[in-house]
Amino acid sequence: MEGMMANGGKKLEDNIQCEIFEILLQEAQDSYKPEIIKELQNNTEEQLASNVQTIVEWIERWREENLGL
Numbered sequence: 726m727e728g729m730m731a732n733g734g735k736k737l738e739d740n741i742q743c744e745i746f747e748i749l750l751q752e753a754q755d756s757y758k759p760e761i762i763k764e765l766q767n768n769t770e771e772q773l774a775s776n777v778q779t780i781v782e783w784i785e786r787w788r789e790e791n792l793g794l
Contacts, residue, residue: 753762765776788794 750762750764765772765779767773767776
């Protein structure tokens, strides 16, 4: 029974996290130009690794364009 409760708690936590990210995405879409909003999926380790690399590249490009670094 205790294991079932732990799993239920994890499921609830996952659902709450998902809802929070949906709200953040909607707020970003409502506040910024569509061309600068990019929704990233992290359903697999490969997606996560790819997304990290993409974000690092965005930061590096922004630094070059805005700070001359």
